Amino acid sequence: MVHWTAEEKAAITSVWQKVNVEHDGHDALGRLLIVYPWTQRYFSNFGNLSNSAAVAGNAKVQAHGKKVLSAVGNAISHIDSVKSSLQQLSKIHATELFVDPENFKRFGGVLVIVLGAKLGTAFTPKVQAAWEKFIAVLVDGLSQGYN
Known part of the structure; x- marks a missing residue:
């Protein structure tokens, strides 16, 4: 189990309140597909x-980006039990989507870049550290179905 400080939880939730899941999800997934083209x-x-341009204008990328960030938001709402909240999603990614x-x-990593670009100087090193920790927990939760 991960220990979250009150400061870390506040940093994660305060940033999340500024996230537009549709726009930022599209940006993050689009960046992933462009920077790491083999993920396509x-x-x-x-x-x-x-x-x-094709990725940026793709409605399916936009819709799936929103879906992905909605799942991130769900994990944030279950921050004290991220791993268990992602159990089913992990299983689907491991056994059905491969x-x-x-x-x-x-x-x-791309999401942290998107958040940093969006928030500018408000994305302080302490805020980034909290998000990096959260991303590590998120990745661990999503990877559990592969064991």
């Missing part, structure tokens, strides 16, 4: 992802 193989039914769990780390 999991989204073969999304149509044209051949370049940055997603390489390294991609959870990649997405987490």
Whole structure:
């Protein structure tokens, strides 16, 4: 079990209140698909992802980005039991979608970049540290179905 300080919880939830799951989810998933183009193989039914403009304008990327960030929000709402809250989602990614769990780390890194860009100087090193810790817990929770 992870120990969260009150300061860490406050940093995570205060940032999350500023997140627009539709816009920021699209940005984060789009960045993942552009920066790590091999991740596109999991989204073969999304149509044209051949370049940055195609990814940015893709409605399926936008919808799935929103879905992913909604799941992140759910994990935040269960911050004291992230791993158990992600059990079913992890199982689906492991046994049905066959997603390489390294991609959870990649997405987490991209999400931190998106949040930092969005918040600017408000995304202090302490806030980033809390988010990096949360992302590590999130990745661990999403990876549990692979064991």
